[in-house]
Amino acid sequence: MLQLLVHPVFGRLFAAQVVALVGTGLLTVALGLLAYDLAGSAASRVLGTAYAIKMVAYVGLAPIAGALVAKMPRKRVLIGADIVRALVALTLPFINEIWQIYLAIFLLQTASATFTPTFQATIPDILKDDDDYAKGLSLSRLAYDLENLVSPALAGLLLLIITYHWLFGGTVIGFALSALLIVGTRLPQRTDDKDRPFRDRLTRGLRIYLATPRLRGLLALTLTAAAASAFVIVNTVVLVRDTLGGTDGDVAIALAAFGAGSMAAALTLPRLLKKRGDRPVMIGGAVLLCVIMAVQSVIYPGWIAFLLLWGATGIGYATTLTPQGRLLRRSAHNEDRPAVFTAQFALSHACWLFLYPLAGGLMTTYGAHVTLGVFGVIGAVGVALALRLWPSGDPEVILHSHPDLPPDHPHVQAHGRSHAHALIIDDEHHVWPTQG
Template identity: 75%
Template sequence: MIRLLRHPVFGRLFAAQIVALTGTGLLTVALGLLAYDLAGAAAGTVLGTAYAIKMVAYVGLSPIAAALFAKACRKQVLIGADLIRAAIALSLPFISEIWQVYLTIFALQTASATFTPTFQATIPDVLPDEDDYARALSLSRLAYDLENLISPALAGLLLLVISYHWLFGGTVIGFVISALLIRSATLPTRQPSKDRPFRDRLTRGLRIYLATPRLRGLLALTLSAAAASAFVLINTVVVVREIYDGSDRDVGLALAAFGGGSMLAALALPALLNRLSDRSVMISGALLLTFLMGAYAFASPGWPTFLAIWLLTGIGYSATLTPQGRLLRRSAHSSDRPAVFTAQFALSHGCWLVTYPLAGQLMTAYGAGSTLGVLAILSGIGVAMALLVWPEGDPVVVPHRHDDLPPAHPHLQGRGPFHTHALIIDDEHHEWPTKG
């Protein structure tokens, strides 16, 4: 992995990701404390609604942004989104009403709905080697875990000398530095693609995604991950403060335990994925999440056990989601990758759109045990759906027949209507064959 950090382009993109996510991690801690100040014990409801608004922006706007900017310069799109996020974050310290939280979060995440899928779809073009890309995914997972490990620890130190309102300044700095690092990198140009109508560009990624069995399985497992992470992100502050009578620094410690577990899994995954399939690793991670939520729903663990559960939850979460980029890369041509990454971004956040408000509302109304029980059931449904729609073995090379193409079609030349090759949903392959 260290070798990748010396890559002239990926190294700068990874550094940009780190500083932006560190700022976002400070935002997460500060937003939780702000919600507690504004709503007290009902902070879970406020945060659940805020994160639901975030998901609405992601689900509704990311496909539109991808279609609008399909041929735009990726560097300009990424820098523009970063600077817009920095400008919006400047207003966060001045929030004094709950409705202002909701409005600002929507505006901020509208820019993120443009930035994140574009960033994710750029990495496979920067690192075309499969092993390098697998390691890059683990590094990216580690970067995301800064929100739950280094950022809370940094926030805890800063809270010793400043109020949490000043933490929002770290968010602004992170986005600005990210924009500068991206500006200094030479990004690969977009792969040429056919000129398509706006409606086709808007729906193409979704059509490819839903027609591919492994991606339908990925979506089901994302539901499991969303159920667990929603409880962690929405209710950790309430659980620590109300059940364990903890401090702001204890909230950071709990989030750090979750992030630490996720980082441990990310570090182990490149070697693990050389021996095991993506499917088995991801389903095992989702099963672990389901078990942990179900067990905690019927137990009253002490503080050390609670931290251990959060650590294991981080491990299961990372094992479930980190390999997703490999599946997306394998399932689309390079020209279609931005659309497919955007489809995953929108559909996966649709899962969080369900679980975030559910976690917040149930916690406020019924407490931690009942909330975890419901989320464990939801996670189990995700695992069952993945086992059903994602066949074991998941072959890349698939025998299939083309009765929908004329004999003179270029795709059939030298092959005939019945042939075998690495199958990807595209203009010649509209459906996944269920039979050879």
Template identity: 70%
Template sequence: MLHPVFGKLFAAQVLALVGTGLLTVALGLLAFDLAGAAAGGVLATAYTIKMVAYVGLSPIAGAIVSNLPRKWVLIVADAARGVVALALPFITDIWQIYLAIFLLQTASAVFTPTFQATIPDVLEDDDDYAKALSLSRLAYDLENLLSPAIAGLLLLVMSYHWLFGGTVIGFLVSSAVIAMTAVPGRGVRKQRPFRERLTRGVRIYLATPRLRGLWSLTLTAAAASAFVIVNTVVVVRNGYSGSESDVALALAVFGGGSMVAAFALPGLLRRLSDRPVMVGGAVMMTALMGLLVIFEPGWIMFLVFWSLIGLAYAAVVTPQGRLLRRSAHHDDQQAVFTAQFALSHICWLITYPIAGATMTAWGMRPALAVLGLVAIAGLLLAFYFWPKGDPDEVTHTHDDLPDDHPHLHGQGHTHRHALIIDDEHHNWPNRR
């Protein structure tokens, strides 16, 4: 049975993401109408703008709203996305797509890290939190499965421009659901200067080996998913002479594979630690990209590959909340979730332009080859930064603390405990 507060937050997430999924399909078709075969380049630019907003604005926004009530931050950000979405049906030029994406994702840069950091406060049990992460992954997959399926049905009876109306409804109803939810407050926290709030999450993140490994694996995931998101419409319409509904189907099977993984992961993570699951997904994803470079599949096999890439993608990204929760004290979790949001989107900031430019210039298989090399680089970095073992408790020495410091009480300068980067632990012992 769902926790009542999480249940409402989950419902709000589903509503917003269904609207976002309709937006993804409609935006791809709009780009194809405006730019034809160059639609991949237009979408790559649009998604690059999205990443710039996420990377550049989320740390600043996070620092600004870090002392504001979470509930109102979520409501205002969701409502702002709904207002921006009202303009989407009236877009007639490519530059308007870029402006709308920037404004929409600026609001998302506030909403998403705040939402993600709220869930650990609602669900304190590790198993409950693991299940919640999988449900959240399923919600994200609705953007790639249920929404395209709905879009495919709607496109049989109406123009894609009407799909943008679903985006508006999704955001506004999501905002209303949050307004009726008892969102937990931030609690009593140590007050820090704005400059420290701005950089603290990134400093903790980059000082923690498992989080540097997470960042590296995210690069692998971004390499595969960027190709899917940016180029599916071109591959299906031009490569397979598919229809608008076929585009929706291809995106849906990618999301379907991801949903299969999300259902399986809670049980799998009870038997295995996060690292082998995430690394295994990254290896699988990279291998699938390599096979697509070598072989040119027929339509059915293409859909099978898309579903398997979706499955591997979910195995990499779903457990990330467990790593973030494990790697930060309660007071710092909002900052670390914001850091993950910003730093992870640097990966897509790299891969979206590569996906669009290489597809436009050289076609599907060379584009996959280039992105496959990016995926391999992410894997190698993950093996280097995040070695096997990853113990919670680490032996370390505090040469920087006086003998009477409270942290040393009864332990001495050299001791062993669960290590988290904080005011007493600025660096990781034997840091790579």
């Protein structure tokens, strides 16, 4: 896996991802402290609103941003998004009103909603071998997990010698370094030479996504993963401090256990995916999440058992979601991949937009056991939908016909009226498995 780091293009993009994630991690810590300075005991409400704005930007603006930059060179898009994020981060130390936090978060996440899907759609054009791409996805997952572990620790060390306002400087440096790394990288060019209307560019990724069975199954599994992770992210602090009587340091240890489980899964996934395939592995991870939530809804784990359950949740989470890039790559032509990655980005964050407040509301009103029971049911619904929407076998080559294409259509002339090939939703194949 680590040999990919010497790849002349992927290595630089991975480094860009890492430094940007470190900057984002420092931002998370500093933003919480800024909110406390401005709002005091109401800081949780401020941060809750800020992260809701983040999800709204991801869900609502990602498709629009993707459509607007669809014809632009990827390199310019990635560098431009990093520059916008760095410029917004420069203003953060000067914020003195709560509404300014909300505006800054909106601008930052709008840029991220442009950067992330474009970045994700570029990787499969660089790592064309399936095994290399699986390893690349695992490295990307590791980067996210390491950010969750390293950035808070780095922030804690820096706060011993500087005020939190200077942490925003680290965020600026992270985004600036990311842009510089991309400047010196030769990225593959977009291959779509069709001048599509804006409305088509806006909806194309969503149409391809929802018309493809394996991607509908992916969305269902994302619901399961989002249910488990939303409970962990929102309620770990309450469970550790109030239920288990732990300290702030114990909260960090619990979240580290979740991250460590995710990292362990990411390290083993390339070999497991090669041996078992995407569908069994991803559904297995989702089933594990459902079992864990069901178990926790009826038992009262001690500290060690709690850490083991959190680690197992990290394993199930990474196992369920890390292979998603492989499905997206299989399900779209090169020119449509950015739109399909954008659709996954928006739809997946819609799950968290719904589940984050539900996790907090149920926990506050009814407690952990009821919340875990409800979320376990939501997770089970996701698994059941995935089993139904994503048929087993999931063949690449499918027999189909084109009754409505004219006889002189190039696709009909090349393959015949009825034929079999690797089916992807596109201009000639509007529905699955035949064109409507």
